[in-house]
Amino acid sequence: MTQALRIGIAGLGTVGAGVVKILAARGSHLAAASGRAVELVAVSARDKTKDRGIDLSGVRWEDDPLALARAGDIDLVIELIGGSEGVARQLVEEALKSGKHVATANKALLAHHGTALARLAEQSGVALNYEAAVAGGIPIVKTMREALAGNEIRSIHGILNGTCNYILTEMETTGRDFGDVLKDAQALGYAEADPTFDVGGIDAAHKLAILASLAFGTEVDFDNVHIEGIDKISATDIAFAAEFGFRVKLLAIAEKGEGGIVQRVHPALVPAGTPLAAVSGVYNAVAVNGDRVGHLVLEGRGAGEGPTASAVISDVVDIARGTIVPPFIVPAAQLKPPAKPLMDAHKSSFYLRLRAVDRAGSMAAITKALADASISIERIVQRGGKGDESGRMPVVFITHETDESTMARARALLAHHEDVAGTPLVIRIEDGELR
């Protein structure tokens, strides 16, 4: 048997503790599967005294996580600190430079510095594995990196943020509004005290930037992700969407567009009956469309101790087995440079919800304004009865396919229209992939 794989873990939060538990509980299985022992040598975290429900006897404690990158008795550094800069970045860079394998769950780090880190890993001939960084327990990185090499990828559609999916599902089930449900999610630990990263779509965008690079052979390009969050979605929108046969999801989409790879994160109406529409609660899912494999959908838990630790262990076993693949499939030098795509040229149908002023002829004026803006309407729903305090009724239009810039112009025009109160809300309509 080869020498043991010696591991150092930086960060002992939920996921770190989960990894330690699996190493302890399944050590002999991991050794049998890897052909070598897998041994936890050292850990580093902020608080040495905290009870994490794990046994760290015989494991060296390092106050400074960077010591793990420098230690002579560590082959693999598992980085679970988080954040795109600071100590996490420094640790990963130093570990790779000093010839240590790295496994990380840090999506922000990879979204911002993935290509540069891949170069470092390749220069040292070590692994940079990050299964846990995207969609938790779902083996989407392995699938993209290893299983789909025979395919030209056409598109990726993901539900990559469990917090948003939980909130949208709760809003749908209970009819309560965003702010209310968010508070509950925070109380339940499904949302952070500062929820911006999640509900603003940034976390999903980090993950999407990684997947887009894997799918299209481009450098990781977070800066060109178009990002919209779910905070403007109301329970009313979800109810209207259901009436039209859709569910509202925060989708992360990467696809070829004019001028480059379009990467976009935004709420979307997804047709009921498609796999992504059926993904409820904290679950994540990724639908990949490849020219040979066709539609492939992976669904599972996107966060939490068990699923994320399971993904980290997957990375560990690969390294123990000696599987080292280029972090982004092909050597970093061969990745295509980012090119800002023309999102304006992107076409879809749209959901448009506005409040019409209650006067004779207002609807006629609004539909004429839409026609003048070259927006063609497929369906209109105007519900009687419950207008707002000023008697303004919500009206929803489903448009025929049109491009982003036309829709943006129409929306701006309506925002200043005398028969429209406030700013209209626009949500893109996306097929749910598969069928």
Added chain:
Amino acid sequence: MTQALRIGIAGLGTVGAGVVKILAARGSHLAAASGRAVELVAVSARDKTKDRGIDLSGVRWEDDPLALARAGDIDLVIELIGGSEGVARQLVEEALKSGKHVATANKALLAHHGTALARLAEQSGVALNYEAAVAGGIPIVKTMREALAGNEIRSIHGILNGTCNYILTEMETTGRDFGDVLKDAQALGYAEADPTFDVGGIDAAHKLAILASLAFGTEVDFDNVHIEGIDKISATDIAFAAEFGFRVKLLAIAEKGEGGIVQRVHPALVPAGTPLAAVSGVYNAVAVNGDRVGHLVLEGRGAGEGPTASAVISDVVDIARGTIVPPFIVPAAQLKPPAKPLMDAHKSSFYLRLRAVDRAGSMAAITKALADASISIERIVQRGGKGDESGRMPVVFITHETDESTMARARALLAHHEDVAGTPLVIRIEDGELR
């Protein structure tokens, strides 16, 4: 760059031709991803003159597939002949013995001889890869073999035969009966001229035996798979199931049971709204339940040129990259020997459909017989109106949870009951996994 990986392909049917196409179309990508060229050196098939839409110039033709195993200029033999015995088996054995890697789509071969072949591969230190043998383009073998090492697997629920799923979906959509839809499926190429392997559940059982070994660390044990096909399911059953909130699927299930691993393939009622219930047409899906990762569902195309060739190429790239893992995760010598589990002890709810003789008191007599047999009834549906030619009405019972042997006794008893015409049909009710 390392020396090229030199490939010989045996079998040039749909899948073989698909593999040749991908090697030709994506050769430079595969080389970039693998760090070495991937080169088709020789092929062998029955008919040299057939037009397969592929360019074989510069590729050696071997009339005898076994020549591929003996050739000095081949590193990897791709076996696409099929069948558990004969030339396919001989080719794989010889190739492994002579130190050649093998990639195969042959589920029957692995179901019957998987453990022995794994031993051969390990003795020679070569890869035995078989992503294409289970669920076509879905990377379930890679997921089980590599991604879930941190998990104790609790169960696997699969829709592993696209022919059956297509037929059941068509029966549901059109209300037509099994025989009718089968004929159409044959005309469309979705079912073989002799459909026994598919509709009888044997093909799904082959795949299940492979997955069960991967899930539970046991020797591949096809002989202990409990197999029932879909040929007794009628459109009436599918309609009744829908009324109760279920869809009918051919499920392949592996789970821990009393005395060993229960492996069973049979039609099942799956609750609408669960991921497996939503899998329609020729699609396949596998739901894995692991103690850390929780529920994970993979869905995609289970057959056809593109998806299956995509899976073969996944195996090729792994081999080119130097990734060689034990065929069944741990060395074959460490796999647990098969133990026949007590299927009789398995418990579930059941769907029971029978035809009651049209006389006063017959329903009372039947329900009493069920009670006497210790079957507790949750729901009964008896539709008025359309009895068969002798006026016998279909009656459907949904039972509370009971064990297999109790249900089998009750069914035998009813088959001879004076108020029951013909043999009652029994279908197990399974949760659809995930949630």
